[in-house]
Amino acid sequence: INVNSGLSPSGLIISATLGATTGPIVKTGGGSLILGGTVTNNLTTGINVDAGTLVFDNTNATTPYGAGTIALANGVAIRGGTAARTVSNPVSVAGDFTFGTLDADNGTANATNNLTLSGTTTLSAAAAGDRVQLSGNLPGRRIVVAMSGGVDSSVVAALAAHSGAE
Secondary structure (H helix, E strand, C coil): CECCCCCCCCCEEECCCCCCCCCCEEEECCCEEEECCCCCCCCCCCEEECCCEEEECCCCCCCCCCCCCEEECCCEEEEECCCCEEECCCEEEECCEEECCCCCCCCCCCCCCCEEECCCEEEECCCCCCCCCCCCCCCCCCCCCCCCCCCCHHHHHHHHHHHCCC
């Protein structure tokens, strides 16, 4: 799904049931894709966000975004929509991403509502030599860090100091 920025104030809003059996839905283009509505999604193959912003705004309590992995490429953004939202899908991040929006023209994507990633979240560097960095104060959050491949112990110590990580 290619959504270019600037074509619509809200980007592309999909409120219909999503389902794919042969591969993930791939979101490209610098605009915003808003997954809205109240439908239960049967999507088991996931969503790859290769560019732009993905806005989570489905109000279904059971499976608003299906069960597949949501893969975030380097340089994308994710956001809660018209209210606070929780994404229980596994999330895989490869590189920098933003909790927010990349498209200043998108009112729904610019909403200031919380987004919670409650499924397993995997963070990885986009390329060799890149860093995975969590910043800000994270008190009261349980973060379990599993690292491999030349891990600097000062990284774990700094994370633990801010969050109580294990």
